[in-house]
Amino acid sequence: MPRTLGLIGSGMIGTSLARLAVAAGIEVVLSNTRGPDSLAGLVAELGGRARAATPEEAAQAGDLVVAAVPLTAFGRLPAAALAGRTVLDTANYYPERDGRVAELEAGDLTSSALLQRHLPGAHVVKAFNTITPHQLFSLARPAGGPDRSALPLAGDDPEAKTAAARLLDVLGYDAVDIGTLADSWRSEPDTPVYIRPYLGEVPALSVEEFLSWTRQTPGIPVPAAQVGKLVDSAVRRRAGEARLPSDA
Numbered sequence: 270m271p272r273t274l275g276l277i278g279s280g281m282i283g284t285s286l287a288r289l290a291v292a293a294g295i296e297v298v299l300s301n302t303r304g305p306d307s308l309a310g311l312v313a314e315l316g317g318r319a320r321a322a323t324p325e326e327a328a329q330a331g332d333l334v335v336a337a338v339p340l341t342a343f344g345r346l347p348a349a350a351l352a353g354r355t356v357l358d359t360a361n362y363y364p365e366r367d368g369r370v371a372e373l374e375a376g377d378l379t380s381s382a383l384l385q386r387h388l389p390g391a392h393v394v395k396a397f398n399t400i401t402p403h404q405l406f407s408l409a410r411p412a413g414g415p416d417r418s419a420l421p422l423a424g425d426d427p428e429a430k431t432a433a434a435r436l437l438d439v440l441g442y443d444a445v446d447i448g449t450l451a452d453s454w455r456s457e458p459d460t461p462v463y464i465r466p467y468l469g470e471v472p473a474l475s476v477e478e479f480l481s482w483t484r485q486t487p488g489i490p491v492p493a494a495q496v497g498k499l500v501d502s503a504v505r506r507r508a509g510e511a512r513l514p515s516d517a
C-alpha cells in the first residue's frame with residue numbers, strides 16, 4: 270500500500286480521493302494552482318494525515334501521484350518532479366471546457382497519451398475518470414464485498430498499473446485492466462462504462478442540476494465482470510463529441 274499519495278489538483282475528484290486515502294490510512298499531500306493556504310480548510314477537515322503543498326512538492330512526496338486536473342493544465346504540470354513517478358490521470362476531454370485539440374479529435378492520441386507526452390519521464394495510468402466524485406466516495410467498499418465496484422485502468426507500464434491497482438484496492442475498488450494508453454479511449458466520455466453505469470438512470474438536467482443530483486444519489490455498484498463487458502462493447506467515436514454535464 271502506498272504510504273503517501275500526492276494530489277495535483279484538489280477539486281471535486283481530488284477531494285474524494287483524498288477522503289478515501291485518509292480513511293485507508295494513507296498520508297495525502299494536496300495541491301492546486303492557488304497555493305497551500307487555499308487548502309487549509311480541507312486539510313483541517315481531513316485531519317492529521319493531510320497537508321497542503323505546491324504541485325512540485327506533492328509530486329515529490331507521493332509514492333503515487335494523482336493528476337486530478339483539467340486537460341488544459343497538462344502543460345503546466347511539474348514534469349521534472351514527476352519523472353520516474355507513477356501518475357494517475359483522471360482527466361476527460363470536453364472541448365466546450367478544454368478547447369479543441371485536433372490530435373484527440375483525429376483519433377491520433379487518447380487524452381492520457383497526450384498527458385504521457387507532456388510527462389515523458391513519468392508512467393501515466395488512466396484511472397478514476399469514469400465515476401463522479403460523490404459516487405467515487407459512496408461506492409467504495411472493502412475487498413471481497415458483494416457490492417464492491419470496479420474501475421477501469423489503462424497504462425503502458427505494467428508495474429505502474431500494478432501499483433495503481435493496489436491503490437484502487439485499498440481505496441475500495443477492484444481494477445479492470447483495459448490495456449495501454451492507446452486503448453484508453455474505451456473509458457473516455459460517451460463510452461458504455463463512462464459514469465452512467467455508476468449512477469443508474471439520469472434525469473435530463475443542466476450541468477449545475479446534474480452535479481447537485483449526483484450528490485444526492487448513492488450510486489449503483491458496478492462489479493468487475495460488468496466493467497469488463499462494458500469496456501469490450503465500446504465502439505470508437507470521434508473524441509470531443511460528448512457534452513457536459515455527463516462530466517464536470
Ligand SMILES: NC(=O)c1ccc[n+]([C@@H]2O[C@H](COP(=O)([O-])OP(=O)(O)OC[C@H]3O[C@@H](n4cnc5c(N)ncnc54)[C@H](OP(=O)(O)O)[C@@H]3O)[C@@H](O)[C@H]2O)c1
Nearest residue numbers: 278279280281282301302303337338339342345360361398
Ligand atoms: N467532476 C467529475 O464528475 C469528474 C469525473 C471523472 C473525471 N473528472 C476529470 O478529472 C479532472 C478534475 O476534475 P474535477 O471535477 O476534480 O475538477 P475541479 O473540481 O475543477 O478541480 C480541478 C483542480 O485542478 C487544479 N488545477 C488546475 N490546474 C492546475 C495546475 N496547473 N496545477 C495544479 N493544479 C491545477 C485546480 O486548482 P485551482 O482550483 O486552485 O485552480 C483544482 O484543484 C478533470 O479532467 C475532469 O474531466 C471529473
